[in-house]
Amino acid sequence: MAVDARDVALKIINEVDTGGAYANIALARELGRRPLSDQDRRFVTELVYGTVKAGATLDWLLGHYCSRPLAKIDPVIRNILRMGVYQIFFLSRVPVSAACNQAVELAKKHGHAGTVKFVNAVLRSAARDPGKAVYPDADKEPARYLALKYFHPEWLVERWLARLGFEACEALLAADNATPPLSLRTNTLRISRDDLLVRLADEGAAGEPSRWTPEGVVCREYPALARLASLQEGLFQVQDESSMLVAHVVGPQPGEFVIDACGAPGGKSTHLAALMGNRGRVLSTDLYEHKLKLTAENAVRLGLGIIETKVFDATKLDTAYASQADRVLVDAPCSGLGVLRRKPDSRWRKSASMLRDLPVLQAAILASAAACVKPGGVLVYSTCTTEPEENEAVVRAFLAGRDDFALVSAGALLPVPRAEEMVQLWPHVDGVDGFFIARMERRREPV
Numbered sequence: 001m002a003v004d005a006r007d008v009a010l011k012i013i014n015e016v017d018t019g020g021a022y023a024n025i026a027l028a029r030e031l032g033r034r035p036l037s038d039q040d041r042r043f044v045t046e047l048v049y050g051t052v053k054a055g056a057t058l059d060w061l062l063g064h065y066c067s068r069p070l071a072k073i074d075p076v077i078r079n080i081l082r083m084g085v086y087q088i089f090f091l092s093r094v095p096v097s098a099a100c101n102q103a104v105e106l107a108k109k110h111g112h113a114g115t116v117k118f119v120n121a122v123l124r125s126a127a128r129d130p131g132k133a134v135y136p137d138a139d140k141e142p143a144r145y146l147a148l149k150y151f152h153p154e155w156l157v158e159r160w161l162a163r164l165g166f167e168a169c170e171a172l173l174a175a176d177n178a179t180p181p182l183s184l185r186t187n188t189l190r191i192s193r194d195d196l197l198v199r200l201a202d203e204g205a206a207g208e209p210s211r212w213t214p215e216g217v218v219c220r221e222y223p224a225l226a227r228l229a230s231l232q233e234g235l236f237q238v239q240d241e242s243s244m245l246v247a248h249v250v251g252p253q254p255g256e257f258v259i260d261a262c263g264a265p266g267g268k269s270t271h272l273a274a275l276m277g278n279r280g281r282v283l284s285t286d287l288y289e290h291k292l293k294l295t296a297e298n299a300v301r302l303g304l305g306i307i308e309t310k311v312f313d314a315t316k317l318d319t320a321y322a323s324q325a326d327r328v329l330v331d332a333p334c335s336g337l338g339v340l341r342r343k344p345d346s347r348w349r350k351s352a353s354m355l356r357d358l359p360v361l362q363a364a365i366l367a368s369a370a371a372c373v374k375p376g377g378v379l380v381y382s383t384c385t386t387e388p389e390e391n392e393a394v395v396r397a398f399l400a401g402r403d404d405f406a407l408v409s410a411g412a413l414l415p416v417p418r419a420e421e422m423v424q425l426w427p428h429v430d431g432v433d434g435f436f437i438a439r440m441e442r443r444r445e446p447v
């Protein structure tokens with residue numbers, strides 16, 4: 001493996017570590033710029049995602065071999081060490097000697113004689129004696145053990161451990177670390193799912209029908225998305241299976257006026273429009289113009305003319321649309337704790353304070369969105385988190401304050417019905433992104 005692939009990986013890891021870059025975005029940009037072989041692209045991806053995801057565990061491992069505090073080491077050198085230790089401990093197909101040698105080469109390029117010696121000494125000592133780093137006892141320190149073993153922040157593991165117990169918590173953490181399949185939603189206005197599967201196979205993507213939704217396709221082997229002409233032709237939208245369930249629970253009908261209050265980048269707005277047969281009106285609002293541009297682009301690519309995008313603060317939606325919509329969807333801004341498997345760095349950006357702050361915003365958006373629902377209309381609240389403070393608690397608090405809305409079963413409206421009134425999906429149980437969906441209906445008559 002040429003040093004160049006590791007150098008690209010190092011550049012991205014550095015940007016994530018010191019510049020606050022998102023790993024997936026920086027990776028896509030850097031891979032787009034360079035003529036790397038497919039093998040090198042896969043290696044860079046594995047190295048970046050693995051090193052970023054294993055963050056705190058790598059620092060803990062390094063602490064056993066390096067006497068200097070990591071915070072005092074030059075960031076580039078620190079990240080060379082992290083990449084090296086990731087390969088030594090977690091990439092068994094890379095020979096440890098290669099991991100050490102290439103790290104030393106990187107240190108020569110980015111450091112000086114002293115740092116070269118330092119990197120060499122730390123990594124060779126880790127390679128010689130990997131058993132020196134002993135994980136905490138799972139019985140005595142379960143949260144610390146799971147956090148280090150499965151690369152998650154300890155505060156989050158403590159929370160899930162208390163709620164789910166050891167076994168389920170461990171299964172959830174493992175599911176967060178597994179690579180999710182690519183999941184696509186057929187644009188049923190242009191092609192049937194069966195025909196899309198044939199078309200994808202012709203393009204080198206091995207897909208199978210989703211067991212969750214009638215328009216879903218799951219691909220485990222596929223080329224780079226940019227190489228799929230079927231994407232450019234608007235034959236599908238990339239969307240997780242659990243996210244596809246939301247529009248089914250909204251259940252929009254042709255000719256209706258539907259508001260998607262937090263709509264960008266348009267995964268659900270475009271699904272709603274497709275379910276309406278591209279007849280009626282979907283107003284997709286969001287706080288950010290640049291995100292709404294993506295909604296508009298998706299709508300054009302998929303051939304959906306009924307979607308209108310508008311910058312709007314959803315906490316004030318009722319100032320313009322009171323009692324006007326047949327259905328309103330609130331796919332609320334949330335902690336995203338159900339979708340950690342999608343973005344390797346995201347787990348390190350979360351904090352317990354989000355679970356105190358976000359429900360306040362979620363409640364304000366839900367209240368304003370509710371006021372836009374016509375009597376007899378539908379209000380759906382969804383998130384991509386698993387946390388009750390952002391889910392059931394927001395819905396219950398909303399309903400407690402008013403008797404003009406009633407909770408109805410979201411589970412009964414899923415393509416494959418479930419018993420729960422409010423649906424909570426989990427990566428380790430359901431094999432899809434963690435998602436929450438609740439449906440309420442506004443009574444026709446004041447009570």
Ligand SMILES: C[S@@+](CC[C@H](N)C(=O)[O-])C[C@H]1O[C@@H](n2cnc3c(N)ncnc32)[C@H](O)[C@@H]1O
Nearest residue numbers: 262263264265266267268286287313314331333
């Ligand atoms: C979970 S994402 C929505 C995803 C989208 N429904 C989809 O399926 O593609 C939440 C969105 O809420 C937006 N948002 C955050 N605060 C908002 C507010 N006060 N008003 C409107 N949108 C807001 C964010 O910009 C983000 O795009």
